[in-house]
Amino acid sequence: MELHQLQILRELGTLGSVTAVADALRVTPSAVSQQLAALQRGFRTPLTRKEGRTLALTAAGHVLAAAGAEAIDAMAAARNALDEFEHESTGTVSVSGFHSVGQALFGPLLRDLAATAATPTVQLTDEDVAQSEFPALTARYDLVLAHRMEHSPPWPVQGIRALTLVREPLDVAVATTHPLAQRTSLTPADVAGERWVTSRVGYSPDDVLKAIAAVANVAPQVQHRINDYGAVAAVVAAGDAIGMLPRYTSRSVDDSDIVRLPLHGVGNHRMIDVLARPETLRRRSVRVVVEGLQRVMARLSE
Template identity: 85%
Template sequence: MELHQLQILRELGALGSVTAVAEAMRVTPSAISQQLAALQRGFRTPLTRKQGRTLALTAAGEVLAAAGAEAIDAVAAARNALDDFEHDVTGAVAISGFHSVGQALFGLLLRELTDSGPAPAVHLTDEDVAQSEFPALTARYDLVLAHRMAHSAQWPANGIRSLTLVREPLDVAVAATHPLASRRSLSPADVAGERWVTSRIGYSPDDVLRAVAAVANRPVQVQHRINDYGAVAAVVATGDAIGMLPRYTSRSVDDRDIVRLPLHGVNTLRSIDVLARPENLRRSSVRRVIEALQRAMARLSG
C-alpha cells in the first residue's frame, strides 16, 4: 500500500470515475486502473465495485479512503513543516473562480497581493460550473471560489475544507422604465407574473426563481436562460424581461438603464466560499492568498 494509491482511491470516491481521476491527476485511465489493482492485492475485502459503466467505492473502500486522506494530510504536514518554518509565501497557488466572482475579485486580489509585500505566484482561471460540481474542482486547483445557496446542502466534509468569504444577496433587476422601478423592495407576488431572464438550472438565480414560484404559488415564465450577468443586464435594460443580479459580484455590470431592488419573502442569500483540500491549507503561500481574498472581498462588499 503506497500513498499515491490511497490518493487515487480518495479521488475515485470524490470524482466518481476512473476517467475523471485520470484527468485530474494528468495520467492515463489505464495507469489509474493498474494502481487500484495493485492496492486491491493488499486486501481481501473488495475496495471497489462496478456501478453501471463506472467504478465506485465499496463500504470498505470508503473507510480506507477516509483513513488515507488523514495519511495524506499527515505527510503533507511533514513535507510543509520546513516551508512553514522558513515562511515561504512565494510558492505557486492555482485558483479557480466562477465567472462573476472572477470579474469582480481577481483584479482586487492581485492588487492586494502586490501591495502586501512578496507575493505568491498565483495562476488564475475561471470555471463556470453548477453548484454541485465545485467540490470536484479541488482535485485540480489549490483554491476554488464557489457559491452555495443558503438553503442548499453543505459542502462535503470528507477531504474538503470551506471558508465563507461573504454572504451575498441576489437582487431583482428591472429596466429603469419598468413600473416596478419606483418601488423600494419587492415580494414574490410582485414579480411572479413577469417574464424572466434567469440562469441555467443548477445556478443561484434559478434557485431563487424556483423559490419565488413556490411562495407565490404560481409558475413563472422563463423567457431567457443566460449565465453571464452583463448579458442579463443588457436584456433587462430593454424591458423584455426582469432578472436577478448578485449584489456584490456583478458591480462591473452597467447599471445606467436598470434598477436593482431587494426581494423579501424568500431567502436570496448565497455564500461565496473558498474550497480547498486540507493539505493545501498547510502551505504558507495558500494561506497568504486566502488572507488577500478576505481583504479583497471586504472591500468589494463594503
C-alpha cells in the same frame, strides 16, 4: 500500500471514474488502473466494484479512502513543517472561480498581492459549474471559489474545508422604464407574474426564482436562461424581462438603464466560499492568497 495509491482511491470516490482521476492527476487511465490493482492486492475485501462501464468504491473502499485522506493530510503536515518554520510564502497557487466572482475579484486580488512582499505566483482559471460540482474541482485547483444558496445543503466535510468570503443577496433587476422601478423593495407577490431572464437550472438565480414561485404560488414565466450577468442586464435594460443580479459580484455591470431592488420574503442570499483540501491549506502560500481574497471581498461588500 503506497500514499499515492491512497490518493488515487480517494480521487476515484470523489470524481467517480478512472478517466476523471487520470485527468485530475495528469496520468494515463492505465496507470490509475494499475495502481488500484496493486492496492487491491494488499486487501482481501474488494475496494472497488463495476457500475456499468464505470468503477466505484465499495463500502470498504470508502473506509480506506477516508483513512487515506487523513494519512495524506498528516504527510502534508510533515512536508510543510519546514515551510512553516521558514515562513515560505512564495510558490504557485492555482485558483478557480465562477464567472461573476472572477470578474469581481481576480483583478483586485492580483493588485492586492502585488502590493505585498514575497507573495506567491497565482494561476487563475474560470470554472462556472452547478453547485454540486464545485467540491470535485479541489482535485484540480488549490483554491476553488464556489457559491451555494444559504438554505441549500452545506459543502461535504470529508476531505474539504470551506471558508466563507461573503453572504451575498441577489437583487431583482428591472428596466428604468418598468413600473416596478419606482419601488424601494419588492416581495415575491410583486414579481412572480413577470417575464423572467434567469440562469440555467442548478445556479443561484434559478433557485431564487423557484422560491419566488413557491411563495407566491405562481408558475414562473421564464423567457431566457443566461448565466452571464452582463447579458442578463442587457436583456433587462431592453425591457423584455426582469432578472436577478448578485449585489456585490456584478458591480462591473452597466446600471445606467436598469434599477436594482432588494427582494424580501424569500431566501435570496448565496454564500460565496473558498473550498480547498485540508492539506492544501497547510501551505503558507495558499493561506496568503486566501487572506488576499478575504481583504478584497471585504472591500467589495462595504
